Amino acid sequence: MQHFASDNYAGICPEALAALLAANDGHVRSYGDDEWTLRVADRLRELFETDCDVYFVFNGTAANSLALAALCQPYHSVICHQLAHVDTDECGAPQFFSNGATLLAVSGEQGKLTPEAIVEVVTRRSDIHYPKPKVVTLTQATEVGSVYRPDELQAIANTARAYGLRVHMDGARFANAVASLGLSPAEVSWRAGVDVLCFGGTKMGLPVGEAVVFFDRKLSDDFSYRCKQAGQLASKMRFLSAPWLGILENGAWLRHAAHANAMARRLAAGLAEGTGLPALFPVQANGVFVRLPGRIEAGLRARGWLFYNFIAAGGARFMCGWDTAPETVDRLLADIRELAAESA
Amino acid sequence: MQHFASDNYAGICPEALAALLAANDGHVRSYGDDEWTLRVADRLRELFETDCDVYFVFNGTAANSLALAALCQPYHSVICHQLAHVDTDECGAPQFFSNGATLLAVSGEQGKLTPEAIVEVVTRRSDIHYPKPKVVTLTQATEVGSVYRPDELQAIANTARAYGLRVHMDGARFANAVASLGLSPAEVSWRAGVDVLCFGGTKMGLPVGEAVVFFDRKLSDDFSYRCKQAGQLASKMRFLSAPWLGILENGAWLRHAAHANAMARRLAAGLAEGTGLPALFPVQANGVFVRLPGRIEAGLRARGWLFYNFIAAGGARFMCGWDTAPETVDRLLADIRELAAESA
Amino acid sequence: MQHFASDNYAGICPEALAALLAANDGHVRSYGDDEWTLRVADRLRELFETDCDVYFVFNGTAANSLALAALCQPYHSVICHQLAHVDTDECGAPQFFSNGATLLAVSGEQGKLTPEAIVEVVTRRSDIHYPKPKVVTLTQATEVGSVYRPDELQAIANTARAYGLRVHMDGARFANAVASLGLSPAEVSWRAGVDVLCFGGTKMGLPVGEAVVFFDRKLSDDFSYRCKQAGQLASKMRFLSAPWLGILENGAWLRHAAHANAMARRLAAGLAEGTGLPALFPVQANGVFVRLPGRIEAGLRARGWLFYNFIAAGGARFMCGWDTAPETVDRLLADIRELAAESA
Amino acid sequence: MQHFASDNYAGICPEALAALLAANDGHVRSYGDDEWTLRVADRLRELFETDCDVYFVFNGTAANSLALAALCQPYHSVICHQLAHVDTDECGAPQFFSNGATLLAVSGEQGKLTPEAIVEVVTRRSDIHYPKPKVVTLTQATEVGSVYRPDELQAIANTARAYGLRVHMDGARFANAVASLGLSPAEVSWRAGVDVLCFGGTKMGLPVGEAVVFFDRKLSDDFSYRCKQAGQLASKMRFLSAPWLGILENGAWLRHAAHANAMARRLAAGLAEGTGLPALFPVQANGVFVRLPGRIEAGLRARGWLFYNFIAAGGARFMCGWDTAPETVDRLLADIRELAAESA
Structure with missing residues (x-):
């Protein structure tokens, strides 16, 4: 019987499964130093039409938390919507991975952040007793099934830039947003000002794994060390990466x-x-x-x-x-x- | 071409793969609240002949680091062999997950800890400027391919108990040790004094995933929260757990x-x-x-x-x-x- | 010119200063192993009429954060009033010291928590995607100058106990509360169910330093290590502790x-x-x-x-x-x- | 009776005490926004003959740990001498403040690091399973009472630069080193390649407090937030800073x-x-x-x-x-x- 509780109740889609099976072929270098992983990273660069840095981690909790930790220090804060999964359903993971960064949750119609809400938070206080805002995180598609249009994203990104903030996108359902808008992945991400995208794989039909995509490559310095230390580097990486190949090919x-x-x-x-x-x-x-x-x-x-x-x-x-x-x-x-x- | 670089160069074994494919059947509850996961946990309890607590995480770095973090506080220390993987090849993961616990590495023949070496470290200092020893971690089989006999384990565990230390076993190659000794898993773990075992799955032929087995169930309090926060709770858990079923059945x-x-x-x-x-x-x-x-x-x-x-x-x-x-x-x-x- | 910005604009009171000067006498053992510190700890035990554990740290940020870290794990949460200093003015310190614990802020009249508000938060969710409540923190006197009566404290503590929560009191202005109520320190703290009190020294006229008082001594296990690791163990401890002696003597x-x-x-x-x-x-x-x-x-x-x-x-x-x-x-x-x- | 256990057995020197008493004059802005603190910071800039950033914290554990945390990420490593206080006597504080950075201890005559030893560590491994070296920390004077000459410091700093490492100096006894060498503070620090100096105050006769001096001001970005979050921002800061004024004046x-x-x-x-x-x-x-x-x-x-x-x-x-x-x-x-x- 099928259910509507979550899109993670679904199994592995045929294309991902075929690729996983194809990758199960003899001895292969571990920790991502394999053909499958290299090919998927290249394929993602083609998909996004830019020379981005790509990392594969085990789940969305880790993808978002590692990306946010890479964008801020423990005494910084991250502005998010009050329904954002990072704030409501990660059991404090962003705070754990960043060693204490604060999530500042704001309200907004249709589960969306707005430039106004961001300005309000950023300008609320500027004393050192309050964690300094450093990142804006958006969820695309949102937690309530709406989708940011590129102009909405760009307006948010412009506001973020004006205040020295980085833009992170929780894309657990990025595919659904792209499909909904009928636009290219680039238009919905870096061309609209996103610095780092956590591109969800599991909900697209993978067995396990998400991709962290750095459009601003300066931000990914030593990110592979960060993944390793945080228990997010798969030894048999091919089984995380190859399924991506399956779903990326033929759309x-x-x-x-x-x-x-x-x-x-x-x-x-x-x-x-x-x-x-x-x-x-x-x-x-x-x-x-x-x-x-x-x-x-x-x-x-x-x-x-x-x-x-x-x-x-x-x-x-x-x-x-x-x-x-x-x-x-x-x-x-x-x-x-x-x-x-x-x-x- | 096959290689000898690591036992993680190998792919998925047929039994694990068959179980993974069998589990890919329609909608299933996520986050471990599924039949496959429940069955494997029961099966592991049978295997170990005791009512242990079982958790499935993504890799060995996380398994060991989470287990150690559950056994100590940031100002404590963990005694390990100087060749122990947790000290030499985890990029500081135990320190990250525990927020600062110290690994105290000691030497020992054949990659093995000894009661004497443990006593020497524990009694070296007792001032608060030095992290207080709280855990002993052993690797079974060791990093150099030797295997602790039950009497060696018991002697270490007795020493640990005498000094108020918990015993953790890094069992990335626990299966190899069990096969080598020709003894039951229980004899090589809790009956010999081990409190927590990280039972390696990947090197046994799984695509991804390890099991953390708490023999002392008081130590696993809220451990599922710890896994969740640390990015180690799989949404489609069945694909981590079902392959275990495959390899556990029929030995x-x-x-x-x-x-x-x-x-x-x-x-x-x-x-x-x-x-x-x-x-x-x-x-x-x-x-x-x-x-x-x-x-x-x-x-x-x-x-x-x-x-x-x-x-x-x-x-x-x-x-x-x-x-x-x-x-x-x-x-x-x-x-x-x-x-x-x-x-x- | 005197001001009303903060009670920490005031300097050292004469009694504290006299004790500090008296303590500046020749060579004295460091790190708290001195006469002054032992005497003040005893004096505090007399004041509270119980055999509590006492630690001296540098400031209120650290006192509260270390105490909270001792009461919970990173995946736990701490219930506080939305005006609580730990949430609004510590730049994320509790999250930093605890490595990720979450503050759950609730509203309440006169800056006070109520049993009802606590029950509402504790029963809101029970899934592992949400940090498990483990501590209630109260501020006495509150951030808005009101004071909890012992019956109010007891009601909160009873509720906390019923849900397995510990009770922490931020007593930056504990003295003001005691003076206001005309009751003994014991009645306003442990007799009303408080497990740990951060007793503010600075606002009472000390140059620097607060006391962390554990009424439940099981909770202070290895707390001196925690202080040391967190940079809160003074080498010349006498200059933190002796001033307490000055203000405690003669009331x-x-x-x-x-x-x-x-x-x-x-x-x-x-x-x-x-x-x-x-x-x-x-x-x-x-x-x-x-x-x-x-x-x-x-x-x-x-x-x-x-x-x-x-x-x-x-x-x-x-x-x-x-x-x-x-x-x-x-x-x-x-x-x-x-x-x-x-x-x- | 005087002792030789530690130079922190001594009390407050007359010059520091006089300044502390002078600072105890009425209401003064808190958290470092006061005349005394501003003046001392200026005085230190004069002393070091450069426009450095200066922060006052409570003790050496915190000074060194916060400085190291500012220079690296959790997955980085810090090269130190095996007798370095940060490794042997801080109960894991650098690991705690940095959330997991690793100290790589090396041997060296007279308690000193050498360029050769640094090269050996840096070039030992370059895989992501090992924390990437990012900082060299030196103790001046060393833990065994020797002193680095400027040419020795410069050679180490040159090596550090060549490998992309920052140079931190634990100067708990910096004054003793300067007095020993008969050189200017600048020659023994930034002119010899030091990026950040923790300038010890306690052992020079202060009651409490050390100064963190950033010669490379880019490294001190948001450092005041870091201090605040880590419980190292004194509310009555004047009592930390004014004593510095006392000992800096008249040499x-x-x-x-x-x-x-x-x-x-x-x-x-x-x-x-x-x-x-x-x-x-x-x-x-x-x-x-x-x-x-x-x-x-x-x-x-x-x-x-x-x-x-x-x-x-x-x-x-x-x-x-x-x-x-x-x-x-x-x-x-x-x-x-x-x-x-x-x-x-």
Whole structure:
């Protein structure tokens, strides 16, 4: 049975699996000094149309935390949206990896930061009793399924630059954002002012692993040492990197993301039409948020559906994965309609 | 072409791969709350014949560092052998994860710690200007391919207890040690006084991942939070855990380790007989160390062989993996013999 | 000219100075192994009527951060009031010393935590993606000049115990609280459930230094090592400890605190009578908070008065020190009255 | 009774005390924003004949650790002499403040590092499994009472530069070195290639406090935040800074250091003449090291003398302070002579 709890409930996509199997061929140098890893890094440079530095780590917690640690010191602060995963769901990982940097969470519509909110935080205090802002972190697509447009990103990046801040992008669902906008990865990242992108692999169908992409290569000084010390250097690196090759070739990554986005739109449309339950946020990526009446929520759970209640966002969260079937969406919709009818 | 540089040059063994593929089946709860992970943890409890706590992390650096951090505070110290991987090859990871704990390295024959060496360190100083010893860490099999016998472990553990120290075992090659001794895993770990074992998976044929096994369950308090914060909680945990199931069933883990050990003995025997080059240490696990004449070493490299020069151990290191073929060993031996003949 | 910016603008009180001078007598063992330090520790045990563990550190940032670090691990969280100094004015020190523990700030009237607020935070989430609550920290007197009564403290401590949390008290102005309540130090600390108290020395008239007092002695295990490693062990400790002796003898500490409190009440009374400006919070310790009309604030600054604008608390803050003269209060009041008259 | 255990057994020198008392005058801005602190910083810039950045912290542990943390990242290493205080007597403080940087200790005659030893460490390994060298730290005067000449410092600094390393000087006894060499402070520090100096105040007669002097001002970026977060920003800063003014004026700092040095030479001369016990190291600063026969050592302790046994240096350590009286030296010598005669 498929679920909507998280896009990480999905398994390995066929393209990633094929590449993983292909890479399982005899003895290969360890720690990333292998053909697969070199090729994927090159492939990512082509994808982003720039000579970026690429590192592969095990998960998103580490990717974001290591990248942020590379951008600031313990006595600095990182400005984030109050729904940002780094602040709400990493158990203090950014603070651990950076040895004490502070997250300054601000509010913003649709899960998005704004230049105004950043200015407000940066100018609030300037005394040494308060950690000095040094980084802005954005989530693209956001935690509530919306997507920053390039002009929004650029405005944020311009504000960041004006105050001496670096721009980090948590791209756990970067693929969904790119698919949604129909733009090139470059336009949605470095051309819009992003310094470092954590490009999510797991939610795109990899078994394990994310890529940290430094567009400003001065920032990646000794980053491989940082990864090693922090327990994020895979010995059999090929099994982290080769699956990337699988999804990057023939655009599988983008197709899967587009599919997940389409499933979210299908769900949102069905909800609006069939039940009158409006999505709480624009459905621009692969998630749908909706305020479910208590009896409907309970009924869904009784029927075995798994999904999260994202209290801070104000409702139930339904995430679609690369493999979410239209039939699954339709079954969920049918169940909701039935429960709504019973409630009425 | 196969090599002897490291046992992590080998790929995924068939049993692990089969389990990984079997686990790639539809939607599954993330972060370890899945059937595969639960089953493997149970299976490990059976294997160790005790109700231990089991956690799966991404690599050995993290496994050892997290375990050590759980056993001490930043102002404590950890006694290790001077060839211990945690001290020589983790880029300061134990210090990073523990926020400053000190490794106190001591010498010892055959890469082994002794009760005497531990007593010497513990009693050396007792002032607060020196980090207080709190943990002993052992590597089993050792970095130089020898293996601690249970009585040696017990003697160390007794000494540790007498001084209030905990006992950690770096078991990156625990399987090789078990296979070598022909004893049960329990006899080589908790029954001999080990509190926490980092049970290596990668070198046994897994794509990624190690298990941290707490025999003293009081020590694992909130350890899952520690893993999460440190970027060591896999979202698609099943792909870390299921391969363990594959190698634990039908004893594949032990067969593979025994095979690797046999290949090391074959190599050592061939070296002794054919070239007169004696192994520097008892060949009890899957590594052979030998002082190669410069021309032979250069000749091997010229012929494409990859292997490490383990300077601190005094010679070249040849590691055998779960997949090392007898023919590979024989070809290496033939090359060495040829080169020795040329040199003569 | 005296000011109201902070009670740390005041210098060394005569009693502390006399003791410091008396301690400057020839060669004395360093690092706290001296007569002065032993005597002060004993004197504090008498003062608190219990066999507590006492440590002297350099400042309040360190005292609070080290104490909190002793009570939790990096993946834990500490519940505090949103105006708590540890959260708003320590530049991330608690996170640095603990290597990543999270402060969870909650609101509450008069700068006080409540059992209800604590329960709300503790029960909000229980998943491992969120740092597990382990400590409650209170400020006594609070940041806004109010004081917890023993029954309030006990209720908080009872709630904390019920959820497995430890209770830490930031007592930068503990003396002011004790003087305000007219109770014994024990009643305001351990008898009301406090595990660890950071007893402020600087604001009581010491040149430098605070005391960390562990009422639950199990919590102070190896705390001297923690202080040493964190750069908080004074070599010439006598100059930190002896001044404590000066203020503890003959009750100088309490007299000075009572005087500062009286000056705050004088100021508050004068404001209420002469200008109609009400104090924003109960004036129970040595601070007065008031919402000053812009022209009055500007006028005061133009006349050379130094005071803080405590934006988060909603107004200007006037702190009285151990040495604040009644004449200084009266001059300030006169200036405010004049400025108010001009504004009218 | 005076002792030779440590130069931190001495109290506050008259010049420092006078300045401290003078600074105890009414209300003064806190956290270093005061006249005294500004003046001392200027005075230090004059003393060093360069526009350096100056920070005052509480003790040497913090001074050295904060400075090293500013020069490297957690995955870097710091090359030090094996007798360096940062490695042997700080309970892991550099590792704590830097969140994991590794100290690489090397041997060297007379407690001194050499260019050769540095090259050996730097070139030993270059893989990411080993922390990358980034800093060289020297102790001036050394832990065994010798002193680096400017040409020795320059040679080390040149080597450091050639390998991209920064140069830190632990100057707990910098004054003794300057007095010994008869050179200007500039010649012994930045002109010889030192980037950051921790200038010891306590051993020169201050009650508490050291100065961190950045000659390369780019390295001190946001250092005040680092101090604040690490609990090293004094609220009543004037009591840390003013005493510096006292000893810097009229050259008291240098006179006291010269006196301590002279007492050490007096002791060494007396030992050589009267007892035939040679100093183990050149007596260039304020310490004398000598291998005492067991009965003499025991006899001295029985007569109440306090001194350390510096096992790693190979003998007993006798330190002279700013206040060590010639009579004290002579009494010690007389006791040693008596004990030697009894033993004979």
